Amino acid sequence: MWWILSIIPQFMKILPGPPAVITAFIKGIQGTLFTDIGVSLMRVAIGFVLAFIIAVPVGFLMGWYRWAQGIFEPWIQFFRTIPPIALIPMVVIVLGIGESAKIFVIWAAAFLTIVISVYQGVKNVDITLLKAAKVLGANDWDLFFDVVIPASFPYILVGVRIGLASAWSTLVAAELIASQHGLGSMIEQAGLYYQVSIIILGILLIGVIGFLMDRGVLWMERRLTGWQEKVS
Template identity: 40%
Template sequence: MIGGHLRRTALILSPWLAIVGLWYAVHYSGLINPALVPPPHAVAARFAELSSGRLPMDVLMSTRRVLTGVALGIALAVPAGFVLGWYRPVRVFVDPLVNFFRALPPIALIPLVIVHFGVDELAKTVILFYAAFFAGVIVMYEGIAQISPIYLRVARTLGANDREIFLKVVVPMTVPHMLTALRVALGVAWATLVASELIAAQRGLGALIQDAASFFQLDIIYVGIISIGFIALAMDLVLRRVARRLLVWQERMA
């Protein structure tokens, strides 16, 4: 038992230790100017320094913006995904539009967002909402469209009407897709965060990175990037654990 835990811990830590080792190797190799690649211990020292300064507030502001944008995006993506997945004519009509807007990078929309929504929190939320919605709606309607018709035929054979089929067959079978849509939307929102905080943000991890870039403070840039990555990773791990608990019935069916 202890040996199994040790092996699991080693497997989890190995890639991170490899990255740190590679990071040190690049810094000391001379292939790249060492000033352009601050060593991990320097970044860790800067992280400790910022942790007693502006970093907690930056993390809080960015997390709040991401969660707000994702919550609004998924709240609309789920019903929209149901409609697109359940009604094929609607999907055929709307699918090109969804894919067109999904392909537009949120950063390209910043000038229009500023014109229509100003430079306050609403503008940042709109950018994150846009990214989260189109990431989530694709996952939702593709998942619903792939539900095997055999489940619907069996339910209808047993006397279920359309409402019962939707509530007792379709909805439970789309829970995994809802959770996947939420995970994808969160990842896309964190990836879009820096772009959203280009809009006159005074606080936030994106603002921290941009302020550091203005003064060529590369260690702070690394702190901001690594913070975004670890927060996004932590949220994804929480969602995966929640998904395992909610989808126990699927394992029993399998």
């Protein structure tokens, strides 16, 4: 369909065909394309890892202690309604235009997704499991590590999957902050010079890399939660 649309006169000037995008890819390989991909991956990785490290304990606290839920949940729910791109002007004022600002925007998108998933996982632990563990003499420490964490582990992996997608999808917005390299920056600069083939190339690369990341997390989820009963 893409190829057919690219040869229709009405679309020829605004939609380059696959050969033009392949040519742009080859030229990019000879230029800074791998650098742009590497920089984007680095930003997403740092933002996502920081989000995961902070979101998991916060999510467990919210799900396990009512006081933590009262403190954190209203703020998290409030900021979840704000698109990360809306934070960019304030982030620039506070953090400047360096790497920390870009990583913070990615972190915010991933954190808000992961923490809710972990929180829901803890809240949805079967109360029967908790009661059975108490009958067998488990204390609060045993309940948390031997019941709550294993039972909520599938939710954690779902949060990882969605959080990684959120981090990757926020990449372009983050790289609008005075970036010299990165796929988002590449798309933005190509838009300024009306280089549509490079814009499409950047979109395709973001989609393909994001898809591969998602497949990797899905594979890990299947390997680590094989014990979980699934509806056939």
